[in-house]
Amino acid sequence: MRRAALLAPVLALAAACQQPAVAAEKVVRAPVAGVKAQETGKLSTAIFAGGCFWGVEGVFSHVKGVKSAVSGYHGGKAASARYDVVSSGMTQHAEAVKVVYDPSVIRYDQLLRILFSVVTDPTQRNRQGPDVGAHYRSAIVPLSAEQRKVAQAYLKQLGSAKLWDKPIVTKIESPRKFYPAEAYHQDFMAKNPKHGYIVRWDAPKVRALSKMYPGVYKASFTRD
Structure with missing residues (x-):
């Protein structure tokens, strides 16, 4: 693939950081879950979609007990599981992150609390922050x-907590095959901390995690 084709998606996302902040995710302190996860075994896996996978992966990579966080595509077919196709908005894929975690250190319900506190605004339909399209759904x-x-x-x-002014539109989706994204998307925040999009949209989420939930925050990107 030509270099220009490889750089195009990154440049397009960089331009998004120049957009006004009117649609930025609202940081809230989501409530402690009333129903706590009871998972057994050494490791469990979860899949979350919450906007651009750079930020979703970046936040969960800073959570104690998370062994890996992989950016990818979920909801569509193998043939369309490519960034240049998914970003067209014409597939059923969502940008998603597969999180492998130790449930004895961090429970699934705690991951959900983090997701809705600092990662995604559950009231935005088919968009997050500056990014618009069904592939950015929560x-x-x-x-x-x-x-x-x-x-x-x-x-x-x-929904009962009324933390947001608008109704919650986040959906529960049935599991389908998860397709890892291209190599240049993996650990993008760690590798590109000064990237304009990261500075504007995603680094604040990690800072919010560290301040809001210091007990589960780890400063290093290194896997446990």
Whole structure:
């Protein structure tokens, strides 16, 4: 692939940081989950969609107990699981992140609390921050009956909490195959801390995590 084609998606996203902040995600302190996850085993996996995967991955990479956070595509077919196609908005994919975590250190319900506190605004339909399109939708993808039970209860709890002025539109989606994104998207925040988009839109989310939930925050991007 030509260099220009590789750089085009990054340059397009960089331009987004010049847009006004009127649609930025609202940082809130989401409530402690009324239904706590009861997961067994050494590791569990979760999939979250909450806007540009750079920020979603970046935040969860700073959470204690998270072993890996991989940016990718979820909801569509293998043939369209490419950034140049997904970014057209014409696929069923969402930019998503697959999180592998130790449930004895961080529970699924705690990950949901982080998601809605500092990562995604659940009242924005098919957009987050400066990014617009169905591929930027806010969605939870439970991978077990336990996760689905906890996610359903937490969305209901958030609706009753009235933390946002608008209704919650985040959906629970059925699991489909997760396709890792291109290599240059992985650990993008860690590799490009001075990138305009990261500075404007995503670094503030990590700072909010460190201040709001210092007990689960880890400063290093190094995997546990």
